[in-house]
Amino acid sequence: MAGAIHPVGTGPSMPSLSDVGALLRSAKTVVLTTHVNPDGDGIGAQIALCAGLRRLGIKVLVCNPSAGPRRLRFLENRLPLLPQAELPKVLTEADLVVMLDANEWSRTTVIEPLLDASTVPRLIIDHHPLVTTAVGVALVVPTAASTGSLVHELLTTMGVATDLEIAQGVYVSIVSDTGNFRFSNTTPDVHLAAAEFLRLGLRGHELYDRLHNDRTPQKLRLLGECLQAVQYHLEGQLVIIPITIEARKRLGVRPEELHDFVDEIRLLEEGEVFASASELPDGRIRFSVRSRDRVDVSALCRAFGGGGHVKASGAIIEGTMQQAIEAFVTSASTVLPLPPQSP
Ligand SMILES: [Mn+2]
Numbered sequence: 001m002a003g004a005i006h007p008v009g010t011g012p013s014m015p016s017l018s019d020v021g022a023l024l025r026s027a028k029t030v031v032l033t034t035h036v037n038p039d040g041d042g043i044g045a046q047i048a049l050c051a052g053l054r055r056l057g058i059k060v061l062v063c064n065p066s067a068g069p070r071r072l073r074f075l076e077n078r079l080p081l082l083p084q085a086e087l088p089k090v091l092t093e094a095d096l097v098v099m100l101d102a103n104e105w106s107r108t109t110v111i112e113p114l115l116d117a118s119t120v121p122r123l124i125i126d127h128h129p130l131v132t133t134a135v136g137v138a139l140v141v142p143t144a145a146s147t148g149s150l151v152h153e154l155l156t157t158m159g160v161a162t163d164l165e166i167a168q169g170v171y172v173s174i175v176s177d178t179g180n181f182r183f184s185n186t187t188p189d190v191h192l193a194a195a196e197f198l199r200l201g202l203r204g205h206e207l208y209d210r211l212h213n214d215r216t217p218q219k220l221r222l223l224g225e226c227l228q229a230v231q232y233h234l235e236g237q238l239v240i241i242p243i244t245i246e247a248r249k250r251l252g253v254r255p256e257e258l259h260d261f262v263d264e265i266r267l268l269e270e271g272e273v274f275a276s277a278s279e280l281p282d283g284r285i286r287f288s289v290r291s292r293d294r295v296d297v298s299a300l301c302r303a304f305g306g307g308g309h310v311k312a313s314g315a316i317i318e319g320t321m322q323q324a325i326e327a328f329v330t331s332a333s334t335v336l337p338l339p340p341q342s343p
Pocket residue numbers: 041042101127146147177
């Protein structure tokens with residue numbers, strides 16, 4: 001994989017894959033965690049790293065700040081999940097804590113104070129652009145398509161051959177973060193890894209169905225209502241799908257089911273930036289933002305205290321739906337509309 005490995009915080013500078021491999025190998029017990037509301041990449045990377053470390057005889061436990069969405073439950077249930085109440089005791093015996101798919105410990109929310117109360121060394125494995133200094137050794141490679149891809153490369157460096165369990169975890173990471181091989185982070189390496197996994201016997205089409213075919217009649221009705229309320233701003237280059245909490249509750253749809261509403265409007269022929277704006281129980285508005293190609297939406301989201309990837313980011317904005325949308329449109333108007341692209 002091309003791309004530098006950047007150091008963060010107080011860890012040794014510039015850890016190489018083999019440095020990080022040696023750190024993992026030196027541990028007898030490792031605790032894995034990831035960001036709140038874990039996604040397919042976080043859980044997929046945990047599945048792969050857990051399987052790889054166990055093959056080396058390392059004891060692995062997983063403690064996440066919250067459960068993943070129901071469509072990932074079949075994978076999550078295979079992890080050695082530890083109740084949060086038991087984490088302090090486990091930390092007294094653990095040798096290393098590894099946070100996957102996040103590079104700020106605050107992303108572990110309720111887990112963070114438990115870690116802060118312990119002296120266990122920490123490791124970060126992630127591919128989000130660096131934003132802060134964080135405690136611990138950090139393997140942060142923004143050019144990696146997914147955190148699972150980075151774990152795959154790390155395990156290969158450590159001499160752990162890819163088995164079907166590792167393959168499934170990494171594959172779920174890849175399809176989650178590349179939008180099923182559609183986004184611009186779908187590198188040749190991503191396809192080569194997928195080919196390796198299919199040869200191992202991975203059934204990609206079955207995983208796809210389990211991950212994506214989660215729609216209920218209620219969700220379809222909500223999607224229909226929201227699609228009728230889609231807004232076009234800045235000469236049609238910013239498209240927003242508002243999701244009111246009233247409609248979501250009236251139709252009985254769970255918050256986690258809104259994750260792909262933004263993908264529906266990204267299918268539009270025109271537009272540069274696409275956002276779903278969903279009302280939270282506390283009245284704030286959660287923006288999930290995608291860029292077609294030319295706009296860095298992580299910068300747009302950072303202006304509101306959020307962040308993420310250049311082409312897929314999120315933020316929570318204060319105010320009513322209308323106020324939040326106005327604030328977002330105003331912010332986006334500094335970069336949109338873009339001039340037409342030369343053919
Ligand atoms: Mn990721």
